[in-house]
Amino acid sequence: MARPDAVARLESAADAHDRAQERVEAVGADALRDCREVYDELERLLDSYDGRATGGGDFEAFMEFQGQVGTLTEDLPEDLPERDTFEELDDFLQQRRLTEGDFERAREMLAPVGDLVGRLDELDDAREQYKKARTAAGRRREELDERIDDLERLRRLGEADLDAPVERLRDPIERYNDAVTEAFTDFRRNTPARDVLAVIERADAYPLVGFRSPPAELLTYVREHDTGREPIPKLLEYADYSASKLDHYVDDATALRSAVATRQTYLRRLDAEPVRIDWPPPSADALPWYCRAYRAVVARFAEEAVVAALRDVRALADRDDYERLRESAVARAELTDAERERLASGAVEEELATAREDRAAIETALETYPPL
Template sequence: MARSDTEIESSAGTPDTVERLEQAAETHDRAQERVEEVGADALRDCRGIYSELWNLLESYDGRATGGGDFEAFMEFQGRVGTLTDDLPEDLPERDTFEEVDDFLQQRRLTEGDFEQAREMLSPVGDLVGRLDELDDARERYKKARTEANRRRDELSDRIDDLERLQRLGDADLDAPVEHLRDPIERYNDAVTEAFTEFRRNTPAREALAVIERAEAYPLVEFRSPPAELLTYVREHDAGTEPIPKLLEYADYSASKLDHYVDDAAALRSAVATRRTYLRRLDAEPVRIDWPPPSADALPWFCREYRSVVARFADESVVAGLREVRGLAERDDYERLRESAVARSELTESERERLASGAVEQELSTAREARAAIDDALETYSPL
């Protein structure tokens, strides 16, 4: 059987990720061993002298040669001699530094001599380059671990998705979900009608005050009224008009508006610029989603919704919300909910993959890939 695109996606890159981490760890270990063969402190001392001597060669080349500046020539030889005097006995490549010093202490230097001195220093450059190799290897190793961790997170997300898909596939698609849907639909219809009447007939200052107080309930996702709009409806007589009337006023010309409100400019500034906000105010933030929340979450939603709904709806709507809250106490709530979620979210393609066993295979592949990365991350610990 051919592997699906999602199975390929689950495992793609995993062998490379582990291999790159292994190779980076081996490269780092070799570089570390090469440094330890000489000693990191000794190499750093050697690199310091090498750099200074190399810089002297670069700085005086052309000035301390041939018929150049005799004073520069003498200064150059003096600085080289000072640098190489009393070199530590155990300094790596000590003999090379002394040979370069002896070579440069001639009565006359040419550009070729400078070039030869650089060539004589090349073994030192190779030796101290081990420190740079170690630094590079360390960075590559850290990068490889970062990439492995990122890939592991991707696989974990994929595993979560596949496990959820499996749970949906196990749901009873013939379960009587109407036992949940009917009470929720009755409540949603009732609260929508109640809010429509509330918005249509309640003074804007009172309606917006209810929406503002809803901020105290995080699960009620009403967007808080703009401050300028709240100030306007509280301080002007037009605030006693319902929201549809304010929107109607906002469409009037300035001359016509003067006949209806005490401050046409204030209304246009506070209301006309917030038409979209006012038009979009509806009961959606206090409707119960379908499929509904989990049995643990549903009572919390209902509790917060009730605190807001009771401010604009009558007792029959609140009673409908209590009935919805009681659904969470049903022994079969989660079974019915899973069926509702499966019916709502499973695509035909996903159902086919579940039936064929492709999802199970993808999940196994993803778990194996994550386990391989886990093993590699445990084996090759952070530096």
């Protein structure tokens, strides 16, 4: 089995980090840091005085440069890496006269020191790449978790009995949906707008009921103006009137146009959809919760017969065959022809096995290579 790319990348990053760590430990991290301080300061001095302390340039700068180099390299620790190189460089620069070529030569003398202290940067880079590789592996594991969940669900749907009598669930749900749709349509058509919107507002107490809350300005308007006693279709009709015509029908044409005319889309879209049962229906665990929330709202605008139809839907969750029938309904609704072909050919099983193997390999790698 080929290793997942995320594992290969993590193993490579771990190897690179180990090599970089070994190169640093061969000298000593503290010793390298001390060496880097001297190296960096010498580099800065060379860059700062190049051109000023050469030839017939500024004699004061020349003396200052030699003094700072001498001070820096004086009394270096005996065990400092490249101590001899620093002292040789100091001897070389303590000439009676320096040229631009001397500065170039000094940089060449320092080059091996730069390579040595560069091991610290290599280790920092290797550590960063290791962390990125570990993060990428963790992210890939999460993706595989989702992929496995999807494939397992697809396989479960493929095992569903497509010939199961799903009408035992569908018929009661359709009876309720038809009844509640008709009841809400009548409610919206014939009930004062203020009462309709009051029911919608109170539905906010039930998160499973997806009515959009009435806009505050609209709610205030229907409560405070006589026009709020009119049903919603009448309000929408008024909203289409011209200003001069509207003055004959309402006490405050400006208020109506401000509160209603700008919310026509909201009012026109109010329907029973938020209290209808989806098809395929929710799980046996979820269905009673939906029915309980819907009943609290539906009872405010529908007759007892509609509530009774909802109780019949609630009772479906207690059937021993509910989940079997529901799985069949979900499979019929969601399985595409391509997915059915993949299931029949065994491709889904192969993909699932590969995903599980990859996830296991990544989990092993993450355990093998812990966070730094």
